Amino acid sequence: MLIIIIIDFVVLFLNKYLLLGVINIYFMARLGLRRNLNRRKRIVATRRVRSYNLDFYANREYVMRLVHDNDFSCIAQVRMNKHTFVKLCEMLENIGGLKSTRNMLVDEQVAIFLYIIAHHLKSQVIRQKFKRSSKTISRHFNKVLNAVMKLQDHLLRKPKPIPTNSTDNWWKWFKNCLGALDGTYIEVKEGHQPTTLEEFFNMKHVAARNVIERCFGLLKIRWAILRSPSFYPIKIHNRIIIACCLLHNFIRREMTFDLIEDEVGEYLHDNTTPEEEDVIGAINPTDAWTNWRMQLANEIFTEWQTSRQNQN
Numbered sequence: 001m002l003i004i005i006i007i008d009f010v011v012l013f014l015n016k017y018l019l020l021g022v023i024n025i026y027f028m029a030r031l032g033l034r035r036n037l038n039r040r041k042r043i044v045a046t047r048r049v050r051s052y053n054l055d056f057y058a059n060r061e062y063v064m065r066l067v068h069d070n071d072f073s074c075i076a077q078v079r080m081n082k083h084t085f086v087k088l089c090e091m092l093e094n095i096g097g098l099k100s101t102r103n104m105l106v107d108e109q110v111a112i113f114l115y116i117i118a119h120h121l122k123s124q125v126i127r128q129k130f131k132r133s134s135k136t137i138s139r140h141f142n143k144v145l146n147a148v149m150k151l152q153d154h155l156l157r158k159p160k161p162i163p164t165n166s167t168d169n170w171w172k173w174f175k176n177c178l179g180a181l182d183g184t185y186i187e188v189k190e191g192h193q194p195t196t197l198e199e200f201f202n203m204k205h206v207a208a209r210n211v212i213e214r215c216f217g218l219l220k221i222r223w224a225i226l227r228s229p230s231f232y233p234i235k236i237h238n239r240i241i242i243a244c245c246l247l248h249n250f251i252r253r254e255m256t257f258d259l260i261e262d263e264v265g266e267y268l269h270d271n272t273t274p275e276e277e278d279v280i281g282a283i284n285p286t287d288a289w290t291n292w293r294m295q296l297a298n299e300i301f302t303e304w305q306t307s308r309q310n311q312n
Helices: 002-059 061-067 071-078 082-094 106-119 123-130 134-149 197-222 234-254 259-271 287-311
Strands: none
Touching (some): 061 071, 082 234, 197 259
């Protein structure tokens, strides 16, 4: 009887450990399977990252040639040298809040934006050059535009109030005046010193107008998007105009030598052709305007003659 009890106990003991062994083998098998699955996932993820990196560097090849190769190429393509371009990217990151994405760094976003406003090309051409989709280009264009608009406090020169007793020739006689800028170019010979009040009045007025024409001419040379009708909605285009002015001020501040400055005179000569407009049959000025103009011309001419006599 005692022997039978001992045998039953041994069998029960062996069955218990056999069951534990089976359970242990089961969980070890599951753990090994899970490890294999995780390892496979890591391998797939690594392959994806490597493939992504290859595509990433391939897409950046054009950007590197465009803005990081040499200054002449950089100026021709994005209107600023390499140093100025890098500094602009830093400002847009630190002040404008522009961030790199998984697929595009900040410098490529800025390069796309500058290339578009500098050359005014359609999205199809930009897509082929930068190897990006139209949707991606449009999205990053608007991001950079918003970032540039945030630089107004740093790049926009706010006009200082002009005192009423200012002696500046650009303001003294023509304050609160708004002239018509028709952009017409007229071939004339070199003139002589004014001898009448009408000649002197015209000389002062034209000098002020030339400054305005030169400013707009310089902007149009630098940014081709300002030369012709835009592909963008009017609200976006208004922001683009402001962005062009801000970037122009940034370039003037950072670049000591600007090649575009030398092209302004030639551009104004070649692009100020008369436009077809409705013919005005007659102009009937009022007596009030005529009297005010003659009074102003007399005051200017009298002051000029007095200053010349004092010099002699």
